[in-house]
Amino acid sequence: MLAITSKRKIWYLVSGTLVSASAIVLILWGLKFGIDFTGGSLLELKFPKSIPTVTDLRTAVTDVTGQSSVTVQPGSDQKVIIRFSQITESVHSDLMSKIRATYADVSELRFDAIGPTIGNELRQKTLWAIILSVIGMIVYISFAFRKITRPVPSWQYGTLAIVALIHNLIITAGVFAVLGKFYNLEVNASFVAAMLTIFGYSVNDTVVVFDRIRDNLIHHPNTNFAQLVEDSIQQTFRRSTTTGFSVLLALLAILAFGGETIRDFTLAMIIGIAVGTYSSIFLAAPLLVDAQRLRVKKK
Helix, strand or coil: CCCCHHHHHHHHHHHHHHHHHHHHHHHHCCCCECHHHHCEEEEEEECCCCCCCHHHHHHHHHHHHCCCCCEEEECCCCEEEEEECCCCHHHHHHHHHHHHHHCCCCEEEEEEEECCCCCHHHHHHHHHHHHHHHHHHHHHHHHHCCCCCCCCCHHHHHHHHHHHHHHHHHHHHHHHHHHHHHHCCCECHHHHHHHHHHHHHHHHHHHHHHHHHHHHHHHCCCCCHHHHHHHHHHHHHHHHHHHHHHHHHHHHHHHHHCCHHHHHHHHHHHHHHHHHHHHHHHHHHHHHHHHHHHHHHHC
16 A cells, blocks of 8 residues: 555645645736626626527627636526626627627617626625634534544644645645636636535545544554554545545536536536545645654654
């Protein structure tokens, strides 16, 4: 089996390199925000019979405006709301001409400039929700591991789970910064939803490994801690990798056949879950060994 704890400096180097590179590209290039963050134009249409497919409408808008970030929301009564970045009246006229050339009886109900759906207030509330969630996770994991006070105190399990989580989120955001720079990929509400999903999945995956460590500490209290952590990782390795691989297969199928509507969400999930599976095995658990050794040195 692959040695984990004895080679942990290698895994730290890999993680450190990925996090550093992600932080650098985020500082230099940042994320390319879509209309959910920046605002834009809203076009509401009504079709006499049936609504065209989302892909057809998005293609029509993209061909005229040259924009890749287009949100199409079908509604009731054959109505469709299309959101995209701000355009001039002449481009709007060209767009309607193209749509009417394909769908002769279409009616334009409104064309407005709109503000961002994810405004400053919502961003602040989201940030506070994340901060409170992090604190809640640390408290909960500390409580769940409260009977394990040696050789690592229970609160450090929660703290290291959050360290692994931050590692996952930074790398995922860094990849999107690179894709935004070179492939014009924008982040929007679906990206935020994916990041919050990764938030929960990553911590859950890490806690599975920690729970096995706790169980082994109860049944084998005299075992060397580094060896006990290694044994616990090996015992959960197949479960973690199999679960992660199964989820990735489903997400890859969605990415290939699900269409552009959920492409960004799926791509963020693929990156986050792949990195999350890695960090729960190769980062979070080995960090416990160094936390224990640092504790011994201080004593």
